[in-house]
Amino acid sequence: MYRMDQVVRDGDPVLRKQAEKVAFPLSxxxxxxxxxxxxxxxxxxxEKANEKYGLRPGVGLAAPQVGVSKQYASILIPNADVDGQEDQDEPYYFKGTIYNPVITRQSVKQQALAGGEGCLSVDADQPGFVERSYRITVRYQDETGAEQELKLQGYPADVFQHEIDHLHxxxxxxxxxxxxxxxxxxRTRYI
Structure with a gap:
């Protein structure tokens, strides 16, 4: 497991590089x-484990954030964070790593998180709205190399766009x- 001191911070050149595509089978x-x-x-x-290890909570972590300039990101979105999903039997709306993701469609309608965004790699508060597409379609490869496609809106769309940005x-x-x-x-919906 990574610790906070292993998460690359703003100012490191790897966070500003275009990451390389991932080859399959995975190394x-x-x-x-x-x-x-x-x-x-x-x-x-x-919460308890987080305190024990001194971690900052996160729903996504891209490979460049741990010093690996490749196009993949792990995403873990709890159902409790997604409107209409709170009472689902499964704990997560999405749990997985996306490889070589591409946004193939995006809505003209925009959204922004009402309180702004944060990032594990950015320690200083950067206040303001981060406008992103409200709906997106993402094509990516899973850990076997098989192509997958997801249609997302609202908060999950925001998380995916944030992580895909890291890869670029x-x-x-x-x-x-x-x-x-x-x-x-x-034109923007504030969520």
Missing amino acids: DEDQQVSKDMMEYLIISQD GTLYYDHINEANPWEEHD
Whole structure:
């Protein structure tokens, strides 16, 4: 499992690089990195374990955030965080690692998290709305190399866009309007 001191911080050049595509079958290293990233996310969402290990809670962790400049990210979205999913039997809306993800469709309608976004790699608070597409379609490969496609909206779409940005050298605050960080727009849904 990764610890907070192993998460690459803002200012490290790896966070601003275009990550390389992942080859299949996965190397032992890529399998281990994926496993360790997911373990971090699982433990970080458990309040007691989180305190024990001194982790910051997260729902996503991209390979560049642990110093690996390759196109994959582990994502763990609890059902409790997704509207209409709170009472599901399964604890997670999405749990897995996405390899070589591409957003193939995105809505014109925008959204932004009402309180702004955060990132495990960014220690300083960067206040402001991060406008993203409300609906997206993502094509990616799973751990076997098989192609998958997901249609997402709302919070899950936001999480996927945030993590995919990491694979292209973009950080969430790059989307914030510097002149007026909390400016609202009619076309944007605030969630």
